[in-house]
Amino acid sequence: MTSFESLGLAQPLTMALSEEGYETPTPIQLQAIPPALEGKDILGIAQTGTGKTAAFALPILHYLERNKAPRRKLAPRVLVLAPTRELATQIAESFRTYARFLKMTVQTVFGGVPIPRQERQLSSGVDVLVATPGRLLDLVDRRSLLLDQVEVLVLDEADQMLDLGFIHALKRVAQILPRQRQSLFFSATMPKSIADLADRFLKDPVKVAVAPVATTAERVTQHVTFLNQAEKQALLTLTLKKPEFAKCIVFTRTKHGADRVVRHLTGAGVPAAAIHGNKSQPQRERALDAFRRGEIGVLVATDIAARGIDIDAVSHVINFELPNVPEQYVHRIGRTARAGMEGVALSFCAPDEKGYLKDIEKLTRQKLLVEPLPENFLKEAARLPKPVPVGPGEEHQEHARRGEVGTHKAAPRRFGERPRADAGRAETGRFDAVRSEPARDDAARGPRRAGGRPGGPGRPGGPGRPRRSGGGSGGRPARAGA
Structure with a gap:
């Protein structure tokens, strides 16, 4: 039986997991954590409740622990994008739980909270930032947030991102981020539009899945x-x-x-x-x-x-x-x-x-x-x-x-x-329900289109970013052609 210790995670992480009563990794964790520790991009197909938050949070925290660096003003080292406030809050709580024995800062930014308060929280820099796309770009536009130092990007619930019309916001984020980074992409379903979006953010990803595409929970x-x-x-x-x-x-x-x-x-x-x-x-x-x-x-x-x-x-x-x-x-x-x-x-x-x-x-x-x-x-x-x-x-x-x-x-x-007998359907159009629902602060910018696919960014080294050398100590291997 595989344990978290056998995956090679840093001791402070295994201590936190032990205190939480976690002993055996879930299937998505077993498949995603080892390649993520090697610095590879991940394309994960996993439904909610499978443990996917830990599947990306644990290797990220391991990397930050093994590659310590001073925080830079206004700039996160890790960016996690989530479609809703509730999910962003939940992800941040999980990061804090796993990092209880590490000196890491985790912040969230989403609509419904005054921007000045969030600007103060980001002013001295942050290790992990969990954000909804709309508020993230609001802060970027106000020059209260810099994304040029992001080393690891996570897109969680990518299919929901697309349903909510965040495609234009995500395209803009992709243009701002450094090309040399690790990207982890998770979705419960994988229609063609999501696969096209993944191509924009990922390079030679390791594909992991814990259930056939679009199947529902067996239990x-x-x-x-x-x-x-x-x-x-x-x-x-x-x-x-x-x-x-x-x-x-x-x-x-x-x-x-x-x-x-x-x-x-x-x-x-x-x-x-x-x-x-x-x-x-x-x-x-x-x-x-x-x-x-x-x-x-x-x-x-x-x-x-x-x-x-x-x-x-x-x-x-x-x-x-x-x-x-x-x-x-x-x-x-x-x-x-x-x-x-x-x-x-x-x-x-x-x-x-x-x-x-x-x-x-x-x-x-x-x-x-x-x-x-x-x-x-x-x-x-x-x-x-x-x-x-x-x-x-x-x-x-x-x-x-x-x-x-x-x-x-x-x-x-x-x-x-x-x-x-002639009663019509309650709503017409695939996205009528979700169009009316997103909170005003996190609404996607611009009209939504069925996922277009202009060429995604490559991965040459970003300005001022040294090439990483691979290694068992948690360092990222350099990209081919970087």
Whole structure:
């Protein structure tokens, strides 16, 4: 059995891992850490919950420990890019945990936090900077951050980066960074657009994968229940009242939908909180902390806000609405079955979402198990508290989302009434849901295009950067042609 010590990591790192109770590397760690220690670029395909953060954090910290250098004002030595605030925070916490016996500085920069505060944190330099692309470039434009000394770059959740429209920001970052660097690139899925993006950042990468592309977590039992939209809230409330649903994440496609679900649940006596792009950073952090501590058992989230949620004891994921981007399903159910545990994913599928379900099953190459409505569903649903009234603006948005806005107000459907045969899909276009979601400070710059591929930068030595000599002491081998 391989241990972390056998991988050749520095002793302060193995001590920190031992204190955390980590004994055996996960498959992605076994495959990624050795070539990363040799200074090679990595192209990793790994779902959430597989231990990929440690797969890049540990070799990076080993390198910094073996190649100590004074910090330069405004300049990080390591840059980690993440698509969301929550994921950036989680990655930084992992770095700090592993580096507890090292004198390393780790900082985060993302939207929702005043820029002057972040500028003060970066003023004296930093070893590891974890950032979202939008705020990173804001700081670069203000000349409060220099990227010309970055020695190691990490792109985590690259497919989500592309979904959020960060392609133009990433292209600009690629132009600013030194050409001689090590790059580690991780994604849960690997469509052609992601492969094209990887070509821009990587040179002769070692490819590592812990599961076939686009497959879902093997330890997640996946079910689908067919019902109409008007029945979803009642089924969700009745489901979450069951004791086995002790810690559950519920996914909606829109921010207003998440708030509406929370109002219904709390009105029925089910403690819940929502996280999405309209929530302030303190609100999001309070909701996550309450969920993590068990003060609430249900977290209602949009796809983007949920990225970076790393809570081991999540027992269930419920897709209140199916995602219109099938890859998002892979990320959603990855919130459960973490750290070797089993998990359950339930999906509520209305008639106008069957096309989404077909796309998901095609991507994941498996059929979801059909779970019928409970026998006494209508009787039990009738006993639930009446739905919480919605505001006029939210009601209009919901009608618009379902294609019901016209010259007259559409008549609402009664509970249990089947939707019209001509009801359209809830949203059109693969990226409609995610376009509305990113926090304003981290929005991608410029219009999004399907991943173009101009020639990526080469790797000759950057200005003033000496060639590295390879070695077992953690030094990076010089690039061919550098």
